Amino acid sequence: MKVNLVYTRLRTEERMIADALRARGVTVETHSDAGMVLPLDRERWGDGAPVLMRSMSFTRSRYLASILEVKGSRVLNSAHAIATCGDKALTTLALAAKDVPMPWSFLGFEEQAVVDEVDRRGYPSVTKPVLGSWGRMVARMDSKSAAEGLMSMRFEMGGAQDHVALVQQYIDKPGYDLRVYVMGKAVGGIRRRSEHWITNTARGAMPERYDVPPSHAKLAELAAQAVGGDILAVDLLETRDGQVMVNEINHCVEFARSIEVTQIPLPELMADYVLGVLR
Structure with a gap:
C-alpha cells in the first residue's frame, strides 16, 4: 500500500503523519507542492495511489486536488472540501444548507451598504476576510465609527477578492x-x-x-x-x-x-x- 503526501513544508505534523503511516506498513512518497507541475488532462499521475493533501496554501491545495481528482486519484481532503472550508463564506453557506447552528452572518460588496447593515444589526460585530487563517485580519467592531474605519480600509486596499466584507455575530x-x-x-x-x-x-x-x-x-x-x-x-x-x-x-x-x-x-x-x- 502507498500514499502520496503533498506538503508545503515538512513540519512536525507531516513528519508525524508519515511516521504513523509507515509504522502501519504504508509506503509514503512525499511531494513538495512548489515542485509539482501537472498537465491539465486525464492522464494518471504516477501510480494513481491516494493523495493526502497537506499543502498549507489554500490556492495550491485547491488546484492540486482538483487536477489530481480529474486524473483519477483519491484525494484527502477532496477539492470540494478544500474549496468550501478555505472560503468562510462558502463554509457558512454549506452549514446553512444543512441547518447547522452558527452565528448570524452576512456578506456585502459595497462600503456604505455594509456599514448600514452592521449599524442595523448592532454592536459588537466581527469582520473577517473570506480567505485566510490563524486569526489574521479578524477585527471586532464596537461602534459605527469602528465599522466605518474598518470597512474603509477593506474596500480601499487590495484587489477584488479583498473587496468582500464578511460580517459575523460577536459571541x-x-x-x-x-x-x-x-x-x-x-x-x-x-x-x-x-x-x-x-x-x-x-x-x-x-x-x-x-x-x-x-x-x-x-x-x-x-x-x-x-x-x-x-x-x-x-x-x-x-x-x-x-x-x-x-x-x-x-x-x-x-x-x-x-x-x-x-x-x-x-x-x-x-x-x-x-x-x-x-x-
Missing part, C-alpha cells in the same frame, strides 16, 4: 473556544483558552484537553458532513449560557501546538483513517 465566549477533530466521526478535541477574544493558538491561546460530549460530537460531525470533508477540525463557539454553534472548519488540521497537552494521538488516528480508505 461573548467564556474565555475559550472549542475544536473538535473529525475523521468520519469525532475523535477528540481541544479547548483554546485566552484572555483575548480571539482564541487561535496562533495568536497565543493556550490549548487544554477537552473531553468532547456527545452533543458537541454530533454537531461537529454534522458540520463535517455539510462540507464533505474527510479529516477536519471543526471550531465551535460556546456562549456563557451554554449554547454551542459552529464557527469555522479547517481542512488542513494542525496539531503541533496541542498534541502534548491533549494526548490525542492524531497522527495515528489520521493514519488509521487513511488505511480505511486504502482498504
Whole structure:
C-alpha cells in the first residue's frame, strides 16, 4: 500500500503523519507542492495511489486536488472540501444548507451598504476576510465609527477578492473556544483558552484537553458532513449560557501546538483513517 503526501513544508505534523503511516506498513512518497507541475488532462499521475493533501496554501491545495481528482486519484481532503472550508463564506453557506447552528452572518460588496447593515444589526460585530487563517485580519467592531474605519480600509486596499466584507455575530465566549477533530466521526478535541477574544493558538491561546460530549460530537460531525470533508477540525463557539454553534472548519488540521497537552494521538488516528480508505 502507498500514499502520496503533498506538503508545503515538512513540519512536525507531516513528519508525524508519515511516521504513523509507515509504522502501519504504508509506503509514503512525499511531494513538495512548489515542485509539482501537472498537465491539465486525464492522464494518471504516477501510480494513481491516494493523495493526502497537506499543502498549507489554500490556492495550491485547491488546484492540486482538483487536477489530481480529474486524473483519477483519491484525494484527502477532496477539492470540494478544500474549496468550501478555505472560503468562510462558502463554509457558512454549506452549514446553512444543512441547518447547522452558527452565528448570524452576512456578506456585502459595497462600503456604505455594509456599514448600514452592521449599524442595523448592532454592536459588537466581527469582520473577517473570506480567505485566510490563524486569526489574521479578524477585527471586532464596537461602534459605527469602528465599522466605518474598518470597512474603509477593506474596500480601499487590495484587489477584488479583498473587496468582500464578511460580517459575523460577536459571541461573548467564556474565555475559550472549542475544536473538535473529525475523521468520519469525532475523535477528540481541544479547548483554546485566552484572555483575548480571539482564541487561535496562533495568536497565543493556550490549548487544554477537552473531553468532547456527545452533543458537541454530533454537531461537529454534522458540520463535517455539510462540507464533505474527510479529516477536519471543526471550531465551535460556546456562549456563557451554554449554547454551542459552529464557527469555522479547517481542512488542513494542525496539531503541533496541542498534541502534548491533549494526548490525542492524531497522527495515528489520521493514519488509521487513511488505511480505511486504502482498504
